[in-house]
Amino acid sequence: METLPSSTLDIPKRGMPVTIITGFLGSGKTTLLNEILANKQDLKVAVLVNEFGDINIDAQLLISTEEDMVELSNGCICCTINEGLVDAVYRVLEREEQVDYMVIETTGVADPLPIILTFLGTELRDLTRLDSIVTLVDAETFTPEHFESEAALKQITYGDVVILNKTDLASSEKVEELERYIKTVKPSARILQTQQAKVPLPLILDVNLTPVQQYQTTEEHRYSPHLQTDGFVSVPFKSYSPFDLDKFEKFLTEEIPAEVFRAKGILWFNNSEMRHIFQLSGPRYDIQLEEWPSSPLNQIVFIGRHLDPNKIRQQLNNCLVLQPSKLAQAMGLKSF
Numbered sequence: 001m002e003t004l005p006s007s008t009l010d011i012p013k014r015g016m017p018v019t020i021i022t023g024f025l026g027s028g029k030t031t032l033l034n035e036i037l038a039n040k041q042d043l044k045v046a047v048l049v050n051e052f053g054d055i056n057i058d059a060q061l062l063i064s065t066e067e068d069m070v071e072l073s074n075g076c077i078c079c080t081i082n083e084g085l086v087d088a089v090y091r092v093l094e095r096e097e098q099v100d101y102m103v104i105e106t107t108g109v110a111d112p113l114p115i116i117l118t119f120l121g122t123e124l125r126d127l128t129r130l131d132s133i134v135t136l137v138d139a140e141t142f143t144p145e146h147f148e149s150e151a152a153l154k155q156i157t158y159g160d161v162v163i164l165n166k167t168d169l170a171s172s173e174k175v176e177e178l179e180r181y182i183k184t185v186k187p188s189a190r191i192l193q194t195q196q197a198k199v200p201l202p203l204i205l206d207v208n209l210t211p212v213q214q215y216q217t218t219e220e221h222r223y224s225p226h227l228q229t230d231g232f233v234s235v236p237f238k239s240y241s242p243f244d245l246d247k248f249e250k251f252l253t254e255e256i257p258a259e260v261f262r263a264k265g266i267l268w269f270n271n272s273e274m275r276h277i278f279q280l281s282g283p284r285y286d287i288q289l290e291e292w293p294s295s296p297l298n299q300i301v302f303i304g305r306h307l308d309p310n311k312i313r314q315q316l317n318n319c320l321v322l323q324p325s326k327l328a329q330a331m332g333l334k335s336f
């Protein structure tokens, strides 16, 4: 990893520079955010993490400390909680401690335009400087059909920098083909190729690449009907009882609905002292072991189209060591 030239850290204090990280579900946005936080040196970065489910897993997996971070859960900042975005930026600006830079991670199903226009068309225009929209693309799973998601296409259309990530999982032909495709959608984009979103920060931060003038004439879009989440729904699940490892493995390999596109969770298993960071993205899943920073509990979110939340919750309840009815009995409570 290159070290950051000292000039890059000398960001002038005229309006706080803002970079928006976008990209489809599982493309590597949180990985990039962690990469930024690990290499920001003395730059004081505030991060704003948005998830459309009501459990914010990403926020719990960031290496940042709590003071640097504003979480926006249970709604998408490009639509339902757009006002929340303005308030969150104000909260950062009002802090006594100087913040040099703000990085925003959108949900994987966000249309970047309403977020861009919030920065350019509200009182935030004078307080911040929109620097760049950075779009992550999963080189393994992305196709020109862009998952039949209008949001996935818009993320590329508005990307000033497009990062073709996960090149370790795609052939060089596929990566070249994708690069050609991206150039047809967004000829002016700076295209980078990465693994684990490892990128020299001067290529993506304080680059002044957002064509602010061009957006000034498109303000009416802000009020146009939002894409909703392109049919994607998020099913959260939380439990204070651990999972039985064998049952959970069986669920993953045999029962999980095919419509689940993405899942992420912090898991507690009966036979382990460790917390398990679970990531499922398209065709693969991965589990990493870490120490628990606090009391164990299970938190997991499933994202996909046409999901049946009750069925998934029932399947997960069946994987618990102590199922809710038994837990209620054990606690002397009536179960409903």
Ligand SMILES: Nc1nc2c(ncn2[C@@H]2O[C@H](COP(=O)(O)OP(=O)(O)OP(=O)(O)O)[C@@H](O)[C@H]2O)c(=O)[nH]1
Residues within 6 Å of the ligand: 023, 024, 025, 026, 027, 028, 029, 030, 031, 032, 058, 107, 108, 136, 165, 166, 167, 168, 169, 194, 195, 196, 197, 262, 279, 280, 281, 286
């Ligand atoms: N093999 C491989 N895996 C990667 C790479 N970058 C990220 N991943 C993994 O892909 C999964 C998803 O990465 P995230 O950074 O959480 O993706 P995201 O865009 O934040 O996902 P959402 O939260 O759904 O929006 C995680 O398991 C990462 O460890 C890469 O370059 N190669």
